[in-house]
Every structure is written in C-alpha cells, then in structure tokens.
Amino acid sequence: MIARVVVDVAARQTDRPFDYRVPEEAEAWIEVGSRVAVPFGGRTVQGFVVGFAQEAEVEPGRLKPIGELLDPTPPLRPDLIELARWMADTYGCTWTAAMQAMIPAALKGKAERMVSLAQNPGAADHAEAAPGLSDALIAWLKRYGPVKLTTLLERFPDEAQAVSGALRRGVLAESAQVRDRLSVKKILTVFPPEDRAAAEAAAAAFPARLTKQRQALLHMLERNEPVPLRRLAEESGFSESIFRALADKGLLSIEAVEEDRDPYAGRRFTPTRPLPLTDAQAAAYRRIAEALESGKPAAMLLQGVTGSGKTEVYLQAIERCIASGRQAIVLVPEIALTPQMVERFKGRFGSDVAVMHSRLSLGERYDEWRKVRDGRVRVAIGARSAVFAPFERIGLIIIDEEHESSYKQEESPKYHARDAAVHRAGQHGAVVVLGSATPSLESFAAARLAPAAAAAESGGQADGPAARVCPGAALRSAEWLPLPERALGLPLPPVDIVDMREELAAGNRTMFSRRLREALTQRLERGEQTVLLLNRRGYSTFVMCRSCGYTAGCPHCEIALTYHQRSGVLRCHYCGHAERQPEECPACGSPHIRYFGTGTERVEEELYRAFPGIRVIRMDVDTTGTKGAHEKLLSAFGRREADVLLGTQMVAKGLDFPLVTLVGVIAADTSLHLPDFRAAERTFQLITQVAGRAGRHDLPGEVVVQTYSPDHYAIRAAQRHDYDGFVREELRARRLLSYPPFCRLALATLSHPELPKLAEAAERFAAALRGAAASAGLLKPLAGGSGAALELVGPAASPIPRLKDRYRWQVMIKYRGIVDAAGLIRQAAETLAGDRSAGDVQISVDVDPQVIL
Numbered sequence: 140m141i142a143r144v145v146v147d148v149a150a151r152q153t154d155r156p157f158d159y160r161v162p163e164e165a166e167a168w169i170e171v172g173s174r175v176a177v178p179f180g181g182r183t184v185q186g187f188v189v190g191f192a193q194e195a196e197v198e199p200g201r202l203k204p205i206g207e208l209l210d211p212t213p214p215l216r217p218d219l220i221e222l223a224r225w226m227a228d229t230y231g232c233t234w235t236a237a238m239q240a241m242i243p244a245a246l247k248g249k250a251e252r253m254v255s256l257a258q259n260p261g262a263a264d265h266a267e268a269a270p271g272l273s274d275a276l277i278a279w280l281k282r283y284g285p286v287k288l289t290t291l292l293e294r295f296p297d298e299a300q301a302v303s304g305a306l307r308r309g310v311l312a313e314s315a316q317v318r319d320r321l322s323v324k325k326i327l328t329v330f331p332p333e334d335r336a337a338a339e340a341a342a343a344a345f346p347a348r349l350t351k352q353r354q355a356l357l358h359m360l361e362r363n364e365p366v367p368l369r370r371l372a373e374e375s376g377f378s379e380s381i382f383r384a385l386a387d388k389g390l391l392s393i394e395a396v397e398e399d400r401d402p403y404a405g406r407r408f409t410p411t412r413p414l415p416l417t418d419a420q421a422a423a424y425r426r427i428a429e430a431l432e433s434g435k436p437a438a439m440l441l442q443g444v445t446g447s448g449k450t451e452v453y454l455q456a457i458e459r460c461i462a463s464g465r466q467a468i469v470l471v472p473e474i475a476l477t478p479q480m481v482e483r484f485k486g487r488f489g490s491d492v493a494v495m496h497s498r499l500s501l502g503e504r505y506d507e508w509r510k511v512r513d514g515r516v517r518v519a520i521g522a523r524s525a526v527f528a529p530f531e532r533i534g535l536i537i538i539d540e541e542h543e544s545s546y547k548q549e550e551s552p553k554y555h556a557r558d559a560a561v562h563r564a565g566q567h568g569a570v571v572v573l574g575s576a577t578p579s580l581e582s583f584a585a586a587r588l589a590p591a592a593a594a595a596e597s598g599g600q601a602d603g604p605a606a607r608v609c610p611g612a613a614l615r616s617a618e619w620l621p622l623p624e625r626a627l628g629l630p631l632p633p634v635d636i637v638d639m640r641e642e643l644a645a646g647n648r649t650m651f652s653r654r655l656r657e658a659l660t661q662r663l664e665r666g667e668q669t670v671l672l673l674n675r676r677g678y679s680t681f682v683m684c685r686s687c688g689y690t691a692g693c694p695h696c697e698i699a700l701t702y703h704q705r706s707g708v709l710r711c712h713y714c715g716h717a718e719r720q721p722e723e724c725p726a727c728g729s730p731h732i733r734y735f736g737t738g739t740e741r742v743e744e745e746l747y748r749a750f751p752g753i754r755v756i757r758m759d760v761d762t763t764g765t766k767g768a769h770e771k772l773l774s775a776f777g778r779r780e781a782d783v784l785l786g787t788q789m790v791a792k793g794l795d796f797p798l799v800t801l802v803g804v805i806a807a808d809t810s811l812h813l814p815d816f817r818a819a820e821r822t823f824q825l826i827t828q829v830a831g832r833a834g835r836h837d838l839p840g841e842v843v844v845q846t847y848s849p850d851h852y853a854i855r856a857a858q859r860h861d862y863d864g865f866v867r868e869e870l871r872a873r874r875l876l877s878y879p880p881f882c883r884l885a886l887a888t889l890s891h892p893e894l895p896k897l898a899e900a901a902e903r904f905a906a907a908l909r910g911a912a913a914s915a916g917l918l919k920p921l922a923g924g925s926g927a928a929l930e931l932v933g934p935a936a937s938p939i940p941r942l943k944d945r946y947r948w949q950v951m952i953k954y955r956g957i958v959d960a961a962g963l964i965r966q967a968a969e970t971l972a973g974d975r976s977a978g979d980v981q982i983s984v985d986v987d988p989q990v991i992l
C-alpha cells in the first residue's frame with residue numbers, strides 16, 4: 140500500500156503529496172488524516188496522510204517507508220483535509236499550513252535530532268575511532284543513548300567540534316524523533332476488585348497485623364468505583380503504599396488512566412430549560428429546524444437587535460440538531476467568550492459541551508479537543524479555529540457576532556471563519572446560522588441583495604446593480620431571519636449625541652461632557668452601574684514635543700510608539716520594540732515633551748478626579764493579560780464591586796448586567812477617520828453594540844455618545860438604532876467606489892530592506908499580475924456590466940510603509956465573478972522570483988482582507 144503524505148515543511152515547492160510505502164503491520168492503522176513521521180531530504184519530519192495510491196510516482200526502489208504513526212486515532216478527518224485544500228487554493232497559503240491550523244498546538248510535533256553511538260564504528264572501540272571524544276562522553280552515551288543532540292552539547296559544551304566530526308565519520312549515529320509538545324496526562328487510578336466475593340473473603344481472613352490493609356480494602360469495596368490513587372489515600376487516611384500492597388496481592392488493580400484537564404471542573408452551572416419563544420424567535424427557529432430536517436447545506440442570517448434573544452434561538456436550534464444525532468459548533472469572538480457566555484451553553488447542555496479558546500492552557504485545549512474528536516461531546520463552543528472541531532456529522536454551525544473582524548485570521552493561513560464554515564457546511568449538509576445585531580455588509584448582501592439579484596437574473600435583467608454583489612469566498616446567499624424587537628419587550632435605550640466642539644466652546648476642557656457627567660452622577664446616587672467605552676481603534680497614545688513637534692517613532696517600523704503610563708515605557712505594538720520615556724526631546728532638547736491621547740489609564744485617572752470615591756474597573760489589554768483576569772474583572776463588576784466598567788472594545792460585546800443603565804462612549808469618532816473603507820461600518824457596529832448593554836432588564840437605560848462628528852451618517856444612524864438606514868448610505872458609497880460587497884479584494888504586500896529595490900520589484904510584480912489577468916481575459920472595469928471582472932490598484936506604499944526594518948508596498952486586486960485571485964498572485968510572484976535581481980523581496984497574500992495595513 141502507498142500513502143500520499145503532505146510533509147510539514149514550510150516551502151511552496153514541497154507543498155504537495157509525496158509517496159511513501161506503508162509498512163504491512165501499519166496498514167490497519169493508517170488512514171486519511173493520520174499524522175506520521177517520514178524521512179524527507181535526510182531529516183525526519185511530520186506529515187499528514189492525504190490519500191492512498193495503487194502505484195507510486197517514483198520507482199519502487201526509491202520508495203521510502205513511513206517511519207512512525209504518531210497517534211492511534213487520526214487527528215484530522217477526510218473532510219478537514221479537503222477543507223484545508225480549499226483554504227490553500229482560496230487564501231494562497233500552503234496546504235500544510237492549513238492542516239497545521241486545524242490541530243491543537245500540543246500536537247505540533249517537532250523533530251528532535253538524536254545521537255547515539257554507531258553500531259559499527261569502523262574500529263574496535265569508539266574512543267579509538269574518534270580521538271576527539273572524551274571517555275566521559277562515550278560512557279554517557281553508552282548508558283543513556285540515543286539522547287537529544289542539544290542535551291549532549293549542553294552537557295559536553297567543549298566537544299561540539301568533536302561530536303560533529305564523529306557524526307561525519309559515522310562513529311556517532313544520528314536519528315530523529317518527532318516529539319509532541321505535550322502528552323496525555325495519566326493518573327494512577329485504583330479499580331475495585333473484579334471478584335467482589337473473593338475480596339470480601341480475603342478481607343475477613345487478613346491476619347491482625349494487617350488491619351490497615353483490611354480496612355483499606357473494605358473502604359475500597361464500599362467505594363466500589365475507580366478512584367484516583369492520591370485522592371483515595373487522602374480521603375481514607377491510608378497511605379498510597381497500602382493500596383499498592385493490596386494491588387500486589389491482586390485484590391485491587393491500579394492503572395494509569397488518561398485524565399482530562401477540565402478547565403471548568405468544579406464549577407457549577409445552573410441548569411436552564413428552554414424558554415417559550417417569542418413570535419419572531421419561533422419563526423426563526425422554525426426555519427432553522429426545517430433546514431436541519433432537509434439535511435441540505437444552508438446559510439441563514441439571524442439579524443436581531445441587541446437583547447432580542449438570539450442566544451435562545453441558538454440554544455434551541457442546537458438542541459434540535461443534537462437530538463437528530465448530529466453535532467453543533469458555536470463560534471464566538473475571542474473577547475466575547477466570557478464565562479457568562481460559556482455558562483449559557485453549559486447551563487443548557489452541561490458536560491456535552493467542549494470549550495475551545497486560547498486562554499486555556501496548552502493541555503486544557505488539547506483535552507477539550509480530544510473530547511470532540513472522540514465523540515464524547517456533541518457541542519463545541521470556541522473562537523475562530525473551533526470551526527475545525529473534528530466532529531463526524533455536523534448539523535449546525537453558529538457564528539455569533541458574525542460581523543466581527545476577528546473571524547478573519549491575520550496571519551497565515553489567512554482564512555475567514557465565516558467562509559470556512561460555509562464550505563464545511565457544504566461537506567456535511569449542515570446549516571450555518573450567522574447572528575448579529577449589525578451584520579457585516581457582506582452577509583447583509585448575501586441575505587438581502589443576492590436573492591434579488593438571482594430573481595432579476597432569472598427575469599432576464601442580469602445587468603442590474605444587485606447582480607454585482609460578491610459576498611465572500613464561500614458565502615453566496617443566505618436566508619434572512621429578522622428579530623426586530625427585544626425579547627423582554629423593553630425598548631432600545633435612547634441615544635444622546637453630544638457635540639464635543641460645543642463643549643470646548645462652552646469652556647469645558649475635560650474629557651467628560653456636561654451631559655455625561657450629569658448622567659454619571661445620577662447613577663452614582665441611585666447605585667446603578669455604568670459602562671464606559673473608550674474607542675481606541677485608530678487611536679494612539681503617543682509622545683510629542685510641544686516645542687518642535689517631534690513624535691517618538693519605532694526605529695524599525697514607520698509607526699508611532701505607544702506610551703504606557705504605569706511602566707513609563709514606549710512600546711511598538713508591531714515589533715515589540717520598547718524604550719524608556721524620554722525626559723527631554725531627543726530632537727530639540729526641550730523638556731516640554733508629553734504624551735497625548737486618551738488612553739484608558741488617563742480616563743480612569745480623570746474619573747477619580749471628577750467623581751471622588753468612584754469605584755472603577757478598567758478592562759483593556761494591560762489589565763487582562765493574565766489568565767483568568769478578564770473573568771475576574773467581569774464577575775467583580777457583576778457583584779457590584781464597581782460603579783463603572785471602563786474599557787476598550789472588550790466591554791462592547793455580549794455583556795448582560797441588569798444594573799447597567801448608562802452607557803457612555805468617550806470618543807466615538809476616532810475610528811471614523813481611519814484610512815479603511817470599513818471605518819464607518821466598524822464605528823456604527825461598535826456604538827450599536829455597546830449601546831445595547833444598557834437597560835436590558837427591569838431598569839430603563841440611556842446612552843451618551845460623545846463625538847466631534849455629530850453629523851456623520853454612521854453616528855446618526857446609531858443614534859436611531861437604524862441599521863437599514865446606515866446600510867442604505869453605506870452601500871451607496873461602496874458601490875460608487877467599488878468596494879465589497881460589490882467586489883472582492885485581494886491584497887499583495889511586497890517588502891524589502893531597501894526602498895529603490897522594492898519600488899522596482901513592485902512595478903515588475905504589478906506588470907506581471909496585469910499580464911496574467913489580461914491573458915485570462917479578466918482585466919475589465921468593475922463599474923458597469925456584470926460577469927467576471929478585475930482591476931488593479933497600485934503599486935503604492937502600504938499604510939504602514941515600514942515594518943521590522945523592511946519597506947512595504949502593496950498591490951490591491953479588486954475583482955468579482957469566478958477569479959482565482961490567489962493563483963494570479965502566485966503566478967506573478969513566480970515570474971518575479973525567476974528574475975535574479977528581485978533578491979530578498981518577500982510577497983504575502985491576503986484574500987478578503989479585513990485590515991489593510
């Protein structure tokens with residue numbers, strides 16, 4: 140049998156299956172999705188079996204055998220192998236990178252170089268054959284070999300040269316082992332006797348000097364279930380050795396058992412029962428249930444205002460799905476994956492839920508993943524990568540807050556979880572439910588414009604503007620399920636817009652408007668709570684000289700350094716460079732060098748100054764860095780230990796606290812003026828989301844939004860809770876400028892340490908790209924007409940023109956219809972690579988970029 144294996148080597152040239160012989164004894168074990176260690180180019184590397192073949196592509200003599208099967212159960216499944224192939228084709232990453240993204244970090248095996256004494260050193264003994272090696276080293280290897288090369292050199296640092304010489308001459312032998320970063324945790328567990336009657340008889344017959352053993356055995360007979368040895372010793376008061384002695388006599392058995400590290404162990408989740416649905420919820424639920432019933436793939440957009448009870452619809456849909464014998468995946472943005480959120484799912488489905496997110500330890504993540512793979516749970520909830528949960532029969536994939544840009548992974552593989560979910564649903568005949576109060580324009584277009592376009596087309600009007608929508612890599616159209624009202628019948632809170640220019644004109648120089656100050660004072664008097672959002676997107680707290688205008692920038696990146704008040708350090712958020720805050724201006728020597736901007740730390744300080752005695756919980760990257768910090772802060776706020784929850788984006792999502800009656804937005808427009816075509820969309824979404832935190836229960840809420848752009852349509856629409864109005868304006872602008880959802884984007888970024896070389900390479904790259912597009916007959920203006928079309932923008936300097944000492948230029952492709960954008964970019968990159976003078980140019984691809992930097 141011949142297996143086709145994709146090896147984990149990060150190079151495009153090797154990103155294809157290679158043939159290996161499957162040893163006969165392994166035939167029954169190796170499947171598509173198995174992880175194996177194979178010899179490759181003189182090394183041992185890890186790889187995945189992607190298929191089998193009857194005949195090898197190489198001559199039988201050169202066919203090497205698979206070295207080792209790394210797991211008893213394949214970590215990947217055939218559908219995931221195919222999904223990875225689709226990701227590679229769609230997003231321009233390697234197949235192996237896509238597969239690696241699907242398995243837990245704990246399984247990312249690393250090949251370790253191992254050294255031992257050669258069996259046949261070519262001389263009577265090793266010392267003679269390798270004069271440089273010390274006797275101590277040889278003795279050590281005799282005793283412990285094979286050992287890791289690194290360990291050997293740590294122990295005998297002076298013999299590095301001699302070791303490498305001995306390896307070359309074959310006196311020492313080298314091998315490789317793929318080692319996982321983590322193994323299953325095993326725990327010694329005591330099992331009750333198999334023959335109970337015999338054990339009871341034995342206990343009765345114990346001689347008097349063995350009273351302890353007798354009592355310990357009786358204890359275990361009473362327990363009559365497997366118990367971890369350590370716990371048994373603690374609870375019974377008998378030492379572990381007593382139980383071991385009983386095991387030696389064959390009265391009990393002690394075995395090492397795989398243990399799950401359950402991050403939620405010991406926590407109680409209050410069980411909840413399904414609520415009677417409102418009419419709108421029931422209608423949405425019915426459509427999802429029907430689609431589940433049909434067993435055909437479907438996508439649905441559940442557009443429900445904040446507090447409309449989307450979660451209850453998810454819960455009941457999941458219940459329906461698992462009742463039919465299938466499994467469900469719930470994706471939630473990382474920062475919204477709070478204990479509150481987990482509790483809602485655990486409360487309904489208990490231990491049938493696996494939770495997968497990055498705040499868990501490596502081991503915890505691995506154990507949760509194994510629960511899914513082994514079929515011990517039927518629901519998986521997690522951030523972006525939970526879309527790869529290795530379930531066998533998926534019925535439902537829910538994407539909550541589907542508009543969140545964090546569903547797009549920013550590093551390779553640069554996939555969008557929404558499109559990966561739609562593709563996976565296609566494989567399984569599953570239903571994808573996209574939920575949001577403020578759907579992305581792409582999903583809106585799929586639900587509201589694409590069906591109209593299809594209708595127009597079948598009516599012979601293929602040229603209408605709607606015919607040009609192009610929602611995403613896999614999402615083409617979706618059914619629209621609206622929830623227009625809050626579930627508990629409460630009104631959405633009134634939103635007050637405060638023009639900060641008028642505040643200044645009236646002599647108020649603080650960061651709190653009179654309106655917000657007054658509202659906050661009221662909450663303090665009434666003992667109610669407030670959420671304050673500092674919109675920090677696009678905002679930096681930077682250091683500037685008031686005398687000469689010097690700003691502190693990163694020496695490696697063309698970007699301002701961010702000031703961290705507590706530590707007095709300036710830091711680059713792109714490359715990690717850090718330096719101390721200057722005492723005087725490095726350019727002119729003036730002492731008037733200050734930091735600018737409104738960081739959360741400064742808002743916190745001003746709050747203490749303006750409202751003496753106020754209790755504030757601050758939630759931002761600095762206070763939530765450690766494990767569990769996020770959870771602690773939120774539960775403290777839930778216990779009313781603070782009056783104000785102040786934070787960045789993190790406070791906008793999913794929180795549901797009954798005493799929150801005021802929401803304030805400190806600087807609504809910092810995100811409006813970013814050089815990003817989604818700036819208005821992001822601002823509208825953020826304000827709407829955070830406004831939705833107010834007055835969700837018995838007490839009515841209100842919202843105060845401070846801005847310098849009170850007339851901007853995104854702010855105006857957010858004030859009226861008017862998603863449709865916002866979208867109408869926004870679509871007009873997107874259509875005019877040809878941006879998604881009226882086309883798709885692919886971004887190629889080129890970088891090089893020297894600017895002139897880069898500029899030249901970028902020009903040649905763009906020309907190659909244009910040539911490739913023209914010969915495919917695609918180079919056509921997007922405006923007017925329909926069908927496949929493509930335009931190039933650039934080359935031009937990237938918004939961050941230098942990063943980590945490399946200059947950066949970009950070429951943007953705008954296209955619609957059936958276009959293999961990643962393939963065109965690869966083709967152009969190959970043309971450039973064939974040209975020697977291109978040297979050290981690096982090219983990266985981002986298809987459907989969310990952030991253009």
Ligand SMILES: Nc1ncnc2c1ncn2[C@@H]1O[C@H](COP(=O)(O)OP(=O)(O)OP(=O)(O)O)[C@@H](O)[C@H]1O
Nearest residue numbers: 414415416417445446447448449450451626793831
């Ligand atoms: N059918 C129902 N009957 C009674 N209460 C309900 C019902 N559905 C939801 N609720 C309650 O309404 C509140 C809001 O629901 P939920 O948090 O699910 O809304 P949401 O749409 O997810 O909101 P957001 O987008 O703001 O996070 C919750 O307290 C929930 O328990």
Ligand SMILES: [Zn+2]
Nearest residue numbers: 684687724727
């Ligand atoms: Zn200066």
Ligand SMILES: [Zn+2]
Nearest residue numbers: 693696711714
């Ligand atoms: Zn930097």
